[in-house]
Amino acid sequence: MRLALTFTALAIGLTACASAPDGHDSSLSSTEQLTPGKSGRTTTREYRDTAALNQVKRVYLHPTKLATGETTRYVLKDNEKALVLTEVEAQLCFELAERYEMVSDRTQSDAEVHSAVTWFEPTGTVGSGAAAVANFFIPGPLGIRLPGSLGGLGAEAEMKVNERQVAAIVWARQAQALGTDSPSLSRLGDALQFAEPFGDDAARVMSPEPLPPSRSYTSATDPCAAYGGRINETGFIIDRVTGLYVPATRPQKAPEKAPGNAPEAQQD
Incomplete structure (x- = not known):
């Protein structure tokens, strides 16, 4: 109990210390029209042309890519890249399919959606396990996460009609020391569970x-x-019992390769 209370004090004191990076190299065709959207645990910049969106019925979803550039930040192995990219792409498909007819032939679409992962922060697995134990002894609506174990995800997406951007979002979220983000024994845990709220917002x-x-x-x-x-x-049941997030198992595509001679991953 004393250890759990110590973790809680650390979490409360350092909740505001972790934040996602603001600047990044964008894969979007344009960022000039973006305006601030959400702020707080999730930050966004957004743009939408409602009149143009109202004309869209059929959507083609391009594979999610891994962005490259000076301010992109991720340290991922090839198999880890595939897991993160597939989860982001899957969540976009799930959410867009509730609103539009999804087509597999881009020539039959009214609009095309492009997306990219721009930033990744690994989840500290040892700290996550300790946090799960502490949360067991201090039940409640909010859990604690240990500093140094807080992962995150940065991503962006745009919808284009005849090569013209009609909607776009730049999105970032980092796990908080005190909140509802479940710890995970996977170093991809936070990034994978944040793919769903990214898909919702996009x-x-x-x-x-x-x-x-x-x-x-x-x-x-x-x-x-x-x-x-x-x-x-399965992940939902395990989370309810242990407090740990367990990623979904999805069919994997080949890892995305960076264009040209650009580095595939950079460490901040």
Whole structure:
């Protein structure tokens, strides 16, 4: 109990210390129209052309890429890149499919969506395990995370119609020392669980107005079936029992290669 209380004091004292980087090299076709959106544990810059979005019915989703540049930040092995990129792409597909008809042939689409991961901070697995133990002894709506174990994710996406940007978002989130982010024994834990709120926010920015009725699918008609299940049932049960986030298991694509001679990963 004394150890748990010590962790809590550390978490409260350092909650505001961790923050996602502001600047980055963008993969977007334009960033000039972006304006501040959310701020706090999630920060965004957003743009949407509602009139243009209201004309979109069919959407083609490009594979999520790994951005490169001086201010991109990630230290990922090839298999880890594939896991993060696939999860971001899957969550975008799940959310967009509720609003639009997703097509596999880009020539049949009204709009195309591009996305990229720009920043990654690994989850500290040892600290996460200790935090899970502490949270067991101090139950409540908010959990604690140890400093040094806080992972994060930065990503961006845009929707284009005839090569013109009609919606875009730049997004970043870092785990907080005191909050609802579940610790994980995977160093990708925070990045993977943050892919879902990124998909939510990206789809929100890319949605028509008013929002159409949510589309529903069967296993046979789901356009996102290639990514696996939308609900991580096993992970949900483990999280409820142990307080630990367990990533979903998804079919993996080949790791994205950086263009030209640019480095595939950089360490800040």
